[in-house]
Amino acid sequence: MNKKISLGLAISLMAIAAALTFIISTSYSVSLYNNLISDVQERAEMYTKLEQIDTYVRSYYNGTIDEDELIEALAEAYIGVLGDATAEYYDENEYELYQEHVSGTHLGIGIYFEDVGGCPSVTDIIPNGPAETVGIAVGDSIIEINGYSVLEMGYDWAYSMLTAEAGTQLTLTVRSSGEDTSYTLSTVQMTVATVTSQRFDTYAYIKVTEFSEITYRQFIAAYLSQLSNSETTGIIIDLRNNSGVIFDPVFNLLNVLLPADSVPYISTSLDGTQSSGDLCDGTNTPAVPVVVLVNSRTSGPAELFAAALRDGLGATIVGSTTQGSAQLLEVYSLYDSTAISIPTATLSGPLTEFSGIGVKPDYEADLNSDLKLLDETTDGCIKKAIEVLSQSSTTVE
Numbered sequence: 272m273n274k275k276i277s278l279g280l281a282i283s284l285m286a287i288a289a290a291l292t293f294i295i296s297t298s299y300s301v302s303l304y305n306n307l308i309s310d311v312q313e314r315a316e317m318y319t320k321l322e323q324i325d326t327y328v329r330s331y332y333n334g335t336i337d338e339d340e341l342i343e344a345l346a347e348a349y350i351g352v353l354g355d356a357t358a359e360y361y362d363e364n365e366y367e368l369y370q371e372h373v374s375g376t377h378l379g380i381g382i383y384f385e386d387v388g389g390c391p392s393v394t395d396i397i398p399n400g401p402a403e404t405v406g407i408a409v410g411d412s413i414i415e416i417n418g419y420s421v422l423e424m425g426y427d428w429a430y431s432m433l434t435a436e437a438g439t440q441l442t443l444t445v446r447s448s449g450e451d452t453s454y455t456l457s458t459v460q461m462t463v464a465t466v467t468s469q470r471f472d473t474y475a476y477i478k479v480t481e482f483s484e485i486t487y488r489q490f491i492a493a494y495l496s497q498l499s500n501s502e503t504t505g506i507i508i509d510l511r512n513n514s515g516v517i518f519d520p521v522f523n524l525l526n527v528l529l530p531a532d533s534v535p536y537i538s539t540s541l542d543g544t545q546s547s548g549d550l551c552d553g554t555n556t557p558a559v560p561v562v563v564l565v566n567s568r569t570s571g572p573a574e575l576f577a578a579a580l581r582d583g584l585g586a587t588i589v590g591s592t593t594q595g596s597a598q599l600l601e602v603y604s605l606y607d608s609t610a611i612s613i614p615t616a617t618l619s620g621p622l623t624e625f626s627g628i629g630v631k632p633d634y635e636a637d638l639n640s641d642l643k644l645l646d647e648t649t650d651g652c653i654k655k656a657i658e659v660l661s662q663s664s665t666t667v668e
Contacts, residue, residue, distance in 0.1 A: 321345075343362060346360050346605075346609065346611075347360050350611055350613075353613070355613075355614060357596070357598050357600060357612075357613075357614050358611070358612065358613045358614065359611065359612045360609070360610075360611050360612075361602075361609055361610045361611070361612065362609055363607070363608045363609055364427070364430050366604075366608060366609055366610045367434075367608075368383065369516075369602070369610070369612075372481070372483060372515075372516070373483055373484055373516075373517055374483065374484050374485075375462060375463050375465060375483035375484050375485035375486065376460070376461070376462055376463065377397055377400070377459075377460070377461050377462075377463050378434055378436075378437065378458065378459075378460050379433050379434045379435075379458055379459075380400065380401045380402045380407075380433060380441065380443075380456055380457075380458055380459070381396065381397040381399075381400015381401050381402040381403055381404075381459070381461070382394075382395065382396055382397065382400070382402045382407065382433075383395040383396075383397075384413070384433070386426045387412065388412075389421065389422050389425075389426055390412045390413055390414055390421045390422065390426070390429070391412070391413045391421070391426070391429050391430070391433060392410070392411070392412050392413075393407060393408065393409050393410060393411045393412075393413075394409065395409060396408065396409060397461070397463055398464065398480075399464075400459070400461065401456040401457060401458075401459060402456065404456070405454045405455075405456055406452075406454070407443075407445055407454060408447065410447070411445045411446065411447045412445065412446045412447075413429065413433070413443050413444070413445055413446075414444050414445070414446050414451070415443065415444035416429060416432045416433070416441055416442070416443055416444075417432070417441060417442050418442065433458075434458070435458050436458065437457075437458055437459050437460040438457055438458065438459075439457060439458045440455065440456075440457045441455070441456060441457065441458065442454070442455045443455075443456070462485065463483070463485075464480075464489065465479060465480050465481050465482070465483050465485065465486045465489055466478065466479050466480075466486060466489035466490045466492075466493050467480075467493070468493040468496070468497055470497070470500075471507070471653065471657060472657075473502045473503060473504040473505070474503070474504065474505045474506070474507055474656075474657055474660055475494075475497035475498070475500075475503050475505070475506045475507065476506075476507045476509065476653070477490065477493050477494060477497065477506065477507070477508050477509065478508075478509040479508065479509065479510055479513055479573070479576075480512070480513060481513055481514065481515035482513070482515035482516075482517055482518075482520040482521055482572045482573065482576075483515065483517065483520065484517075484519075484520070486515075486520040486524075487520045487523045487524055490520075490524060491524075491527070491555070494506075494555070495555070498557065498559075503559060504559055504560075504660065505559050505560045505561070505562065505660035505663065506557055506559060506560070506561045506562070507561075507562050507563075507564065507653065507656045507657075507660070508561065508562070508563045508564070508576075508580070508586075509564040509652075509653075510563060510564060510565050510569050510573040510576060510577055511564050511565060511566040511568065511569060511590060511652065512566065512568045512569070513568075513569050513570070513572075513573035514568055514569070514570045514571065514573070514594075515571060515572050515573060516571055516572070516600060516612075517572060518571070518572045518575065518599060518618070520572070521572040521573075521575055521576045521579075522535065522536075522548060524576065525548075525551060525576070525579050525580075525583070526549070526551050526552050527551070527552055527553070527554045527555040527556075528551075528553075528555060528556060528557065528580070528584065529551040529553060529556065529579065529580075529583040529584055530551065530553045530556050530583065530584070531550075531551060531552060531553030531556070532550045532551065532553070533550065533551050533553070533583045533621070534547045534548065534550065534551075534583070534621045535547075535548040535549075535550075535551055535579055535583065535621070536548045536575055536579055536618055536619065536620060536621065537618070537619045537620070537621060538599065538616045538617070538618055539616060539617045539618075539619070540615070540616050541614075541615065541616065547621075551583070556584070557584070560585075560586075560587070560659075560660055560663040561580060561584055561585075561586040561587070562586065562587045562588075562589055562656040562659050562660055563576075563577045563580055563581070563586050563587070563588050563589070564588075564589055564590050564652045564653070564656060565577050565588060565589075565590040565591070565592075565593050565630060565632060566590045566591045566593070566652075567591055567592065567593065567594060567629075568594065569590075569593040569594060569630075570593060570594035570595075570596040571594075571596045571597075571598075573593075574593045574594065574595070574596065574597065574625050574629070574630050575597070575618050575619075575620065575625075577593065577630050578619065578620030578623040578625055578630050579620045579621065579623075581620065581623060581630075581633075582620040582621040582622040582623050583620075583621060587633050587634070587656075587659050587663075588630060588631075588632040588633050588634075589632055589633065589634045589636050589652050589655045589656050589659065590632050590635070590636055590652050591632060591635060591636075592628075592629040592630065592631050592632065593625065593629040593630040594629055595625055595626060595627045595628050595629040596626075597617050597618050597619060597624070597625050597626035597627075598614040598616070598617055598618075598626070599614065599615055599616040599617070599618050600612045600613065600614055600615070601613060601614075601615045634655055634659065636651045636652045636654075636655040636656075637651035637652070
């Protein structure tokens with residue numbers, strides 16, 4: 272929103288200062304913040320400089336200032352100067368999407384998207400959602416909604432339409448590889464299934480697409496169901512393409528899957544101090560061999576899960592080297608429904624460090640380009656996992 276020159280920014284800066292003061296009051300953030308600004312005097316100088324710039328601009332600049340854009344730019348710049356690729360500022364829309372991912376629920380047409388050239392570009396498809404049902408795919412761009420041009424109406428308008436209350440009917444014009452196609456569908460409120468399972472002969476197969484607040488319950492349900500079959504002789508856990516961002520579900524799963532009294536992970540704080548996670552309960556430690564599937568898009572929580580299962584359970588890892596994202600990120604909500612995410616520690620398995628280098632598999636295996644085609648004969652990773660489990664069973668006998 273454009274406004275004539277006013278004192279709005281001064282008030283905005285005070286609000287930002289208050290928000291930052293709250294953020295840096297936490298123990299972890301104090302360490303990070305003080306690496307940049309060592310004392311109160313330097314902080315005062317920072318705010319003084321911004322105030323002077325604001326005073327001169329508002330006194331002598333003969334034009335208008337987009338107050339909202341200015342505040343967003345200041346927030347983006349602040350996080351950007353940290354020089355850490357994992358630190359991030361979430362605007363209101365981005366934070367809403369983040370919360371949706373974390374909660375494991377979705378309101379919309381079953382897609383995740385980002386602003387590309389002013390139009391929503393599909394970055395991911397939720398299985399069994401409206402978009403997948405009609406044939407919308409990753410990489411498609413939505414250029415019209417209900418007959419209105421997205422470029423003319425604006426990305427924020429498009430976002431509000433695509434996340435409208437459940438039951439809202441939408442007619443979308445979608446551009447894919449230069450061709451436009453029209454689809455009619457409705458928004459839904461749905462729970463995202465992060466865990467699916469099936470069997471390959473006597474081997475249980477559990478796929479985890481991401482880690483959210485509901486993943487623990489979904490995984491344990493699938494896991495116990497598979498183990499209730501007395502014929503189960505091995506478990507395959509598929510973490511390929513799993514790039515979730517929250518670690519709590521992994522901590523909870525390791526607590527029950529790893530043997531009692533074992534260390535689930537090691538945490539290294541920003542000052543180099545190391546500590547271990549609480550010793551595990553081991554209430555559901557598997558009595559059969561485990562193979563974990565990973566690839567280059569396996570990151571963060573999924574990497575820790577794979578490393579800890581190998582270190583504490585002796586699981587075999589099959590696939591390709593993972594991404595190497597070992598930083599524990601804390602998300603802090605700001606006063607205006609935005610947020611920041613900053614690293615507070617580096618995590619590793621009890622024996623395996625993977626920060627910057629990834630988790631290296633015990634066996635390299637080819638990745639089927641289409642993970643929907645799960646077959647023990649066509650998927651190289653699954654085929655290798657079954658081979659490993661078969662050899663384990665033979666050794667045990």
